Amino acid sequence: MVYSDIHDQAMQPNSFMTSNVETTVSVNQVSRYYDKLLAVNNLSFSMQRGEILGLLGPNGAGKSTTMQMITGNLAPSSGQISINQFDILDDPKQAKLELGYLPEKPPLYADFKVDEFLLFCAKLNRISKSHQNKAIDSAKQRCALGDVGSRLIGNLSKGYQQRVGIAQAIIHNPALIIFDEPTVGLDPIQIREIRQLIRELGKEHAVILSTHILPEVTSTCDRVLIINKGELVLTESTEGLQKRMFSSSLLVGFHQPPDKQTLLQFDGISEVDKVRDNVFRLHHDPDIDPSDSIVVSSVNEGWKLFELTPEKLSLEEVFLEITTTETHENKTTSAMESI
């Protein structure tokens, strides 16, 4: 790539920030207000090529706003975003060369033919004349658009339009590809195909995917960011998320807690995390339930057990727990006030 040389030089002063793996996107303490409404609050994350990042959150959580800021469609109220070390506000052209974006509604000109549209996108992304045809062919081939090249975009089905939208985003082989809810409104077969395509793209590109469909995350993403009310509430690898779902755990609270070692000696307990003062999460073998022996020991040793909650969560529950606890509490208080 032509840009890698420039990029290496530009990276030198910052090399202490990155180890030997190059950071494709870095989002640093980004906030965005709409008038007085805080849509995204102090969000930070970074990612590398070869990673698929799922952006998860309920409607209105700030997913689309975040994506629009990364793609330069919106300017952040504060904070920095850089793509391949190029700041999106200071060096927008360099940054956007390495960026492909598919918004929620695919940006297509209905009265263009697929080939014409892709040629326009190729030119728009500064692909040199000699490479344009190759780029169009490979984008069409990857998105299985081979036989619709001469059809009008407006006459294509929703699934095909979505694929043209993806082709548009990958035509210039960018380092970062951003998909905003790419499978909405597609039939199950198309959904499977598009997920397959995204997984494939994730091998050589950095892919950010926003969705509120939970199985999509486990089936495609490597890492998940959960956003609620503009704030990052969880960042976790998909395996970590799976672990939260399937490995059973107990939440226990003692007024006179024993040390971790003592807790680890119970049958079947594999891991002890301190959640907050006096409250621990005990990960245990799903087949052995240690709650009974903990209660017995607590009584005998005087640990003063005050909480014992079994945690067995589906992904939906993990998501709901993370995103709605706060809302729920707020609602309760406001309901109380109104009484």
Next chain:
Amino acid sequence: MILTLASKEIRSLFLSPLAWSILAILQFVFGYLFLGQLDLFLQVQPRLAALNDAPGLTEIVVAPMFTNAAIMLLLVMPLLTMRLISDEKRLNTMSLLLSAPISITEIIIGKYLGIITFIIIMLAIMSLMPLSLLLGGNLDFGMVASGFLALFLLLSSFTAVGLYMSTLTSQPTIAATSSFGLLVLLWMVDWATELTGNATTSVMQYLSLLQHYQPLISGIFKSSDIIYYLLFIITFLILSIRRLDAHRLQH
């Protein structure tokens, strides 16, 4: 990059029936008016021959064509420019341009040049009518050229206003209506002050689009008129750029 956008714009125009029907209908109306003027000229020709310093073919036939064209196109140009930005916003295609390695200035200038290309095509077709007079007469080429330059500058100004109005709304019809309103206002801003004759008159006259058009089509070439149009165009292009840029910012 600018040319890519300009050619996309001209392609979109010709993909819709609007551009074709505008060209056809305008040509028909201009042809009818032109024929009327030509008829008039043939009627008065014997009497003109008797006069000293009589107005010629160009003054009688070609100059009125530019006046008619300006008024007709005041109605038509907003229809051509209304979709420029508002359609991109309405159909959510703006993000395609905004996330491409291209600046907002390039987007605005590219779209502007697209319509300018259309204007050149339209003027080229129009120029066939006065040129056809060469078959049987002589033309004052300086005056014809000055007229075409005037019409070109005027239409370029209309386009700049239309482009700006199109950045303000996502409804093409609102963009068309408001640019039509502003153009009419700028066209006749000096009418109201014509009678009173106070100090504001000269300012209003200077602002009026018409005041700078009339001298040019009657063959009087003043650089101040040209500069007026250029300033007018640049002002509205800068306003459009700033307006489009403001979409990204906090609001």
